[in-house]
Each structure stands twice: as C-alpha cells, then as structure tokens.
Amino acid sequence: MSINELFKALSDENRRRILDLLRNGELTAGEIANHFDISKPGISQHLSVLKNADLVYAFKKGQYVYYSLNSTVFQDVMKWIIQFNSKGEN
Amino acid sequence: MSINELFKALSDENRRRILDLLRNGELTAGEIANHFDISKPGISQHLSVLKNADLVYAFKKGQYVYYSLNSTVFQDVMKWIIQFNSKGEN
DNA sequence: CTTTCATTTAAGTAATTACTTAATTACTTA
DNA sequence: TAAGTAATTAAGTAATTACTTAAATGAAAG
Numbered sequence: 493m494s495i496n497e498l499f500k501a502l503s504d505e506n507r508r509r510i511l512d513l514l515r516n517g518e519l520t521a522g523e524i525a526n527h528f529d530i531s532k533p534g535i536s537q538h539l540s541v542l543k544n545a546d547l548v549y550a551f552k553k554g555q556y557v558y559y560s561l562n563s564t565v566f567q568d569v570m571k572w573i574i575q576f577n578s579k580g581e582n
Numbered sequence: 583m584s585i586n587e588l589f590k591a592l593s594d595e596n597r598r599r600i601l602d603l604l605r606n607g608e609l610t611a612g613e614i615a616n617h618f619d620i621s622k623p624g625i626s627q628h629l630s631v632l633k634n635a636d637l638v639y640a641f642k643k644g645q646y647v648y649y650s651l652n653s654t655v656f657q658d659v660m661k662w663i664i665q666f667n668s669k670g671e672n
Numbered sequence: 673c674t675t676t677c678a679t680t681t682a683a684g685t686a687a688t689t690a691c692t693t694a695a696t697t698a699c700t701t702a
Numbered sequence: 703t704a705a706g707t708a709a710t711t712a713a714g715t716a717a718t719t720a721c722t723t724a725a726a727t728g729a730a731a732g
Contacts, residue, residue: 503593555699566666
C-alpha cells in the first residue's frame with residue numbers, strides 16, 4: 493500500500509471507471525465485468541491492482557466475490573494533493 | 583489537459599519528486615536534473631509530460647527554462663478524489 | 673563568427689503494462 | 703458425484719513507457 497502503488501492504480505482509465513461504478517454500492521466481479529468490453533480475466537486483474545492498492549475491499553460470498561470502495565485510502569491521495577495548494581510547509 | 587493525462591503524469595515516482603522539488607519555488611530544467619540520476623533528456627521528457635498535463639508552467643529566460651508549479655490543476659484531482667468520500671451524488 | 677552552455681528533439685531499446693485465450697479453483701445445484 | 707457458474711491464475715503478446723546516447727536548436731560570451 494505505497495503511495496506509488498496508489499497512483500499507479502489510479503492511472504488507468506478503466507480502473508477509475510471501476511471505482512466510479514462502486515460509488516453506487518458493492519458489485520460482484522462479474523457485474524463489474526459486464527460494464528466493460530474487456531474480458532473477465534482482464535477485469536479480474538484490474539480488480540487485483542485496486543485491491544493491492546487498498547482502494548477496494550473484496551469479500552467472498554458463496555461463489556461470488558463482492559467488491560466495494562475503501563474510501564479511507566482516498567484520503568492518503570488527498571493529503572498528497574493538499575501539499576501543493578499550501579505553500580512549502582511539510 | 584484530460585483527467586487521464588493528469589493521473590498518468592502523477593503515476594510516475596520521478597515526476598512526483600519533480601513536483602515536490604518545485605514546491606520550494608521555481609527551478610531551471612538543469613537544476614531539476616541535478617537532483618536525479620537520470621540523464622537531462624530523460625528529465626526533459628518528464629517535464630514535458632508534466633507541462634502537457636498543466637501541472638507545471640514553463641517560461642524561457644535567456645538560455646534557461648524555468649519551471650514552476652501550477653497549483654490550480656491539483657484542484658481537478660482533488661475534485662475527483664472528493665467524490666469518493668461523499669456518497670453517490672454527482 | 674565560432675565556441676560554449678542549457679535545453680530539447682530524435683531514434684533506438686529494455687522494461688512494464690494491459691490485454692488475450694486456455695486452464696484451474698472453488699462453490700452450487702441437479 | 704457430475705455439470706454448471708463465478709472468479710482467478712497462467713502464459714503469451716502487443717502496446718506503452720521510461721530510459722539511453724547522439725544530434726539539433728537557440729541564446730550568451732569570447
């Protein structure tokens with residue numbers, strides 16, 4: 493969960509779209525995949541990147557895996573950004 | 583100046599270090615390059631990515647090119663992030 | 673004017689990334 | 703227990719990215 497991993501995860505358009513989808517609530521991997529023209533394994537890999545960056549939670553229920561936002565980590569990005577509005581401290 | 587270009591620009595560790603350096607004030611391309619183990623053309627390319635994403639200003643003075651932060655664009659990133667703390671509007 | 677210095681552009685390469693299809697794992701249900 | 707469904711892992715490939723060195727541009731100073 494480095495800041496680098498975090499920015500790398502956010503640098504992909506499709507991954508950001510996934511995060512956007514999850515703003516409306518949790519979704520299964522398959523439901524997420526249905527919104528894209530990418531293969532399911534492709535989406536699975538994106539989800540794995542998001543999970544490793546702690547941007548999403550994943551929990552398994554039966555044969556489904558539910559994904560949801562971990563909004564706390566967005567605050568790390570926020571903190572990083574804030575430095576550039578305030579001058580020179582930190 | 584798309585949000586995609588912006589996140590792509592921020593996804594590189596060295597480019598983020600450049601932005602960090604510029605928090606203390608403007609620097610010439612050469613001064614920036616001195617802080618890195620990368621060749622000058624390498625740094626020049628990073629600066630070009632940052633400039634295209636509007637994260638930095640560049641102005642030429644004699645044979646030097648001065649780079650400085652454009653803090654307004656950070657607010658675009660901020661706006662994007664904020665969506666994920668507040669629930670579901672927008 | 674020609675030499676020097678700062679920077680960028682050009683061209684090539686190695687590493688990384690985003691995908692694909694095929695195979696595997698894990699769970700559910702007939 | 704066999705067949706079907708959801709998701710992931712594995713392995714390969716095409717595209718992108720981050721670098722390199724060499725060449726070009728442009729301003730300054732001898």
